[in-house]
Amino acid sequence: MTTAPLLSVTDLSVDFRVPGRAPAHAVSQVSFTLQPGEALGLVGESGCGKTTLSLALLRLLSPQGYIVNGSVKFNNRELLTLSEDEMADIRWRHIAMIFQGAMNALNPVTTIGYQIGEAIRRHYPFMTPVEVQTRAAELLDLVGIAPSRASQYPHQYSGGMRQRAMIAMALACSPEIVIADEPTTALDVMIQAQILDLLDNLRRQLGLAVIFVTHDLGVVAELCDKVLVMYGGVTAEYADVDTIFNQPRHPYTQELLKAFPDLTQPQTALNSIPGYPPRPDDLPPGCRFAPRCPHVFERCHIQQPALLTVSPNHLASCHLLESDANR
Amino acid sequence: MNQDTPALALRDLHKHFAAGRPGLFDRHPALVRAVDGVNLEIGRGEILALVGESGCGKSTLALTLLGLETPTAGEIHFEGQNVTGLRGPALKDMHRRIQMVFQDPYESLNPLMTIAEIVAEPLVVHRLFPAPAERHARVIRALEDAGLKPADSFLHRLPHQLSGGQRQRVAIAAALVLEPTVLLADEPVSMLDVSIRAEILNLLADLRAKQGISILFITHDFGTIAHFADRIAVMYLGRIVEIGATAEILKSPRHPYTRALLSVVPVPNPRLRQKRQILQGETPNPIHLPSGCRFHPRCPIAEEHCKHTDPPEIPLSATHTAACLLIDPQ
Numbered sequence: 001m002t003t004a005p006l007l008s009v010t011d012l013s014v015d016f017r018v019p020g021r022a023p024a025h026a027v028s029q030v031s032f033t034l035q036p037g038e039a040l041g042l043v044g045e046s047g048c049g050k051t052t053l054s055l056a057l058l059r060l061l062s063p064q065g066y067i068v069n070g071s072v073k074f075n076n077r078e079l080l081t082l083s084e085d086e087m088a089d090i091r092w093r094h095i096a097m098i099f100q101g102a103m104n105a106l107n108p109v110t111t112i113g114y115q116i117g118e119a120i121r122r123h124y125p126f127m128t129p130v131e132v133q134t135r136a137a138e139l140l141d142l143v144g145i146a147p148s149r150a151s152q153y154p155h156q157y158s159g160g161m162r163q164r165a166m167i168a169m170a171l172a173c174s175p176e177i178v179i180a181d182e183p184t185t186a187l188d189v190m191i192q193a194q195i196l197d198l199l200d201n202l203r204r205q206l207g208l209a210v211i212f213v214t215h216d217l218g219v220v221a222e223l224c225d226k227v228l229v230m231y232g233g234v235t236a237e238y239a240d241v242d243t244i245f246n247q248p249r250h251p252y253t254q255e256l257l258k259a260f261p262d263l264t265q266p267q268t269a270l271n272s273i274p275g276y277p278p279r280p281d282d283l284p285p286g287c288r289f290a291p292r293c294p295h296v297f298e299r300c301h302i303q304q305p306a307l308l309t310v311s312p313n314h315l316a317s318c319h320l321l322e323s324d325a326n327r
Numbered sequence: 328m329n330q331d332t333p334a335l336a337l338r339d340l341h342k343h344f345a346a347g348r349p350g351l352f353d354r355h356p357a358l359v360r361a362v363d364g365v366n367l368e369i370g371r372g373e374i375l376a377l378v379g380e381s382g383c384g385k386s387t388l389a390l391t392l393l394g395l396e397t398p399t400a401g402e403i404h405f406e407g408q409n410v411t412g413l414r415g416p417a418l419k420d421m422h423r424r425i426q427m428v429f430q431d432p433y434e435s436l437n438p439l440m441t442i443a444e445i446v447a448e449p450l451v452v453h454r455l456f457p458a459p460a461e462r463h464a465r466v467i468r469a470l471e472d473a474g475l476k477p478a479d480s481f482l483h484r485l486p487h488q489l490s491g492g493q494r495q496r497v498a499i500a501a502a503l504v505l506e507p508t509v510l511l512a513d514e515p516v517s518m519l520d521v522s523i524r525a526e527i528l529n530l531l532a533d534l535r536a537k538q539g540i541s542i543l544f545i546t547h548d549f550g551t552i553a554h555f556a557d558r559i560a561v562m563y564l565g566r567i568v569e570i571g572a573t574a575e576i577l578k579s580p581r582h583p584y585t586r587a588l589l590s591v592v593p594v595p596n597p598r599l600r601q602k603r604q605i606l607q608g609e610t611p612n613p614i615h616l617p618s619g620c621r622f623h624p625r626c627p628i629a630e631e632h633c634k635h636t637d638p639p640e641i642p643l644s645a646t647h648t649a650a651c652l653l654i655d656p657q
Binding site for chain 1: 380492520521522523524525529547554555577587588589591592593594598599605606609
């Protein structure tokens with residue numbers, strides 16, 4: 001089954017200007033594709049570039065950030081060369097985003113219904129106020145909020161409901177892709193389960209493609225089809241979800257899995273990876289994981305490993321995998 | 328002192344807050360029953376996990392244990408001594424023995440103080456070891472006990488120069504400097520990267536093993552504590568609904584709330600995608616507690632009598648009890 005990808009990202013690199021210093025490489029040469037209806041997990045720890053990458057897809061980087069090279073094609077149309085006006089038509093209408101912690105960023109002085117209506121009014125200016133209101137009510141209903149609560153203000157909503165309202169907002173213009181950046185961090189386990197279940201149902205119901213940006217491997221294992229593991233701004237490993245969890249090849253993926261608690265294996269002790277992730281303005285010269293890697297050898301400190309195809313549809317960047325890749 | 332007396336024992340502890348002020352016409356404002364009859368013991372050198380969702384009262388319970396809130400009713404016994412309602416120097420002395428580690432090491436450390444100042448501050452507050460050499464030695468020891476070695480290299484740094492894991496170690500050192508016998512840890516790893524969480528958990532486990540410190544670990548995440556806690560207590564709307572040894576709770580949870588909480592813990596294996604038992608709605612407002620069993624409105628198996636009868640704690644083994652009317656004591 002090979003349909004044309006909905007989104008195709010090739011060699012995308014993002015730098016940040018640092019006053020008086022060399023630019024920081026937040027994202028380097030990341031490539032992936034997204035099929036209609038697919039759920040991709042973009043996984044990594046803080047500072048690995050996962051949020052920067054997702055903002056770059058929408059061209060919403062902060063002023064210090066800029067795209068160095070690469071291509072982002074949506075339905076075969078290059079997004080990086082579009083004018084700002086053309087890009088604004090793509091944003092929200094075709095690719096929407098649920099921002100990290102955004103449930104705390106709702107405007108406190110306008111109603112939830114009005115805020116959901118804003119995106120609709122931007123993209124469908126011909127809609128009458130009544131039509132916009134009807135659509136906002138439909139959207140609230142879709143995410144499990146009584147439409148009568150459209151006239152309420154954010155402070156009258158609980159944390160879980162605010163996050164549902166954010167999802168309703170992301171779905172306002174029926175986008176093909178939703179990027180969900182840590183959609184459940186800061187929510188309780190049960191509310192988290194409700195929200196993830198909702199996103200999963202919406203994906204099936206509406207045929208949405210979803211990019212889950214998260215550090216939570218459990219979320220990825222439960223919901224995603226494919227996984228891209230990022231470390232220090234580069235792709236560490238990219239494969240389908242079963243391969244990532246059951247035959248991980250990159251040492252970082254392997255160590256990260258051992259660090260994640262598994263209730264089905266309560267006897268195994270949790271692992272920690274010594275050291276901490278590199279900062280984008282202070283990257284090691286060779287492999288970015290080398291300083292923390294249990295299998296490190298000389299070359300890792302000198303040369304950056306290429307992203308190797310270790311088996312069909314399974315990519316990993318590690319010098320140790322060269323013999324597999326050349327077979 | 329008898330080593331069998333628990334480090335901390337709570338007897339029928341209540342903490343109610345008035346919701347709003349009494350007015351002219353409303354002399355008796357509604358009560359928020361944040362902690363509503365908790366019985367709990369933490370053994371010496373024990374790691375007890377207290378699990379529950381936001382609003383279940385777990386943080387109020389911790390604040391009451393710290394003496395920052397006065398219990399409405401019930402008793403707190405610390406190392407066999409009734410410390411309920413202690414005031415003045417006696418309260419301060421107890422404070423020294425029960426220390427807290429907060430959730431967010433990015434917010435709990437004063438950004439303008441050096442690490443040495445942060446760790447020494449509790450000694451200043453408690454007017455302990457005023458001699459500079461002694462104070463310095465204790466700060467160094469606390470930093471090393473918290474795994475920040477060599478301690479000298481951290482003394483003059485500021486919090487922003489440290490990683491999240493190192494910051495949480497500083498917060499732990501600031502607690503250890505007072506040589507507490509009980510640590511209350513409120514979600515101490517939830518703000519940290521996955522790859523360094525185990526480090527902090529291992530540090531806490533080491534402190535227990537080497538110094539016999541008892542730990543009350545407050546969390547909403549079963550995953551984190553499964554490898555770590557000796558016992559697990561599950562709290563819902565101000566009450567402990569189930570308590571038992573970690574293996575008992577994980578393998579044979581008996582309360583429907585515990586079962587639901589366990590079923591939604593994500594399993595890091597796509598081959599084991601499980602049927603999540605998602606409870607709808609959120610923890611009800613503790614002002615309007617449901618009648619009978621307080622869990623009945625969200626309970627998937629509730630029966631008619633659950634609406635009328637408040638369930639007693641039913642013993643299931645020497646260490647395991649659950650408060651549910653639908654359990655047959657085997």
